Amino acid sequence: MSTPTSSAAAPATPDDRPTPDDRPASHDRPASHDRPAAEPEAPRARKTAAVVYNPVKVQLKDIRKSVKKHQKQAGWDETRYYETSIEDPGGGITRMAVEAGADMVIAAGGDGTVRNVAEALRGTDVALGLLPSGTGNLLARNLKLNLDHLDQSIATAFHGVDRRIDLGVVDIENPDGSRDRSVFVVMAGLGLDAQMLANTNDKLKARVGWLAYVDAIIKSLRDNNALNIRYRLDGGDRKTMKTHTIILGNCGLLPGNLMLLPDAAIDDGLFDIVALRPERKIDWVGIWVKVVWENGILRRSRAGRQLMKLAPDLKTVRYMKGKEIVVRLESPQDFELDGDSHGLATAIRAFIDPLALTVRVPE
Secondary structure: OOOOOOOOOOOOOOOOOOOOOOOOOOOOOOOHHHOOOOOOOOOOOOOOEEEEEOOOOOOHHHHHHHHHHHHHHHOOOOOEEEEOOOOOOOHHHHHHHHHOOOOEEEEEEOHHHHHHHHHHHOOOOOEEEEEEOOOOOHHHHHOOOOOOOHHHHHHHHHHOEEEEEEEEEEEEEOOOOOEEEEEEOOEEEEEHHHHHHHOOOHHHHHHHHHHHHHHHHHHHHOOOOOEEEEEEEOOOOOEEEEEOEEEEEOOOEEHHHEEOOOOOOOOOOOEEEEEEOOOOOOHHHHHHHHHHHHHOOHHHOHHHHHHHHHOOOOOOEEEEEEOEEEEEEEEEEEEEEOOEEEEEEEEEEEEEEEEEEEEEEOO
């Protein structure tokens, strides 16, 4: 379907700071018998949902059947449906749905669909419902939503409650000097993390899911992919760092229950940032142990946390927190948003938009 295009204001340069966008008592009340009769309340308008769906990822017939059941139970009007396309991966049609009066937009597709819908809903009161599909499902994982049961996901959208979460906003400087602005709901990454996604074989990913990333990691590690970056955190002094990848996280859980950012919270108004800085290939073993063993297992128990205090700091993993970060690179590098390759960037400026998105979660 054709959709209208929309224009956005030109984003700031990566070196710019973000611009922060009693009744008196009455002594002459009438006696009760003089008060006018209260007018009957007008009937409350019923709510309307919209489904923005990726036809490659989901079966619309199954969605319609479940939506019809739950919208009736919840007392909502008929749901409208909007199909994504290469030309419009979700943002434009989501804005159309909002303009048509949608109270909730259900994103039915992969992480890219969710991110595009979330970007269009940023700063509105329209709620985002999640119908995850594909290999990542990053936001649904971090909100601990059901990933495998379509009917339960739709029930959550219609019968759940609203939860406000943060959004990451990033201004990207492209190799040709142009700039654009995007959002992310889970993570954004520069360097090896993004290079791995760029090297992922989409056909292999469709067959074996996240195992395809193992092949991509092997390809990426063949290159000398260390980065020399200059960065500034929360307007502080400019610093330099050598790293293989730097990841900004709104929340910290990856597929396979890998907890990359264990202290990240989706509604705390802060980024959690990690830089992976191995000097030798054997250092990747230590990084893997930290992510899988320490973050994923030891942190879950008091005894495990005590053991972690005894372990030496791992210099190859550096954690930071902040509300805004500016990163400038010596040469264009791969950049990713929510698990999707976003091309090359020469600099980024990212900041948190606190509680800018409403998501439907189980009651």
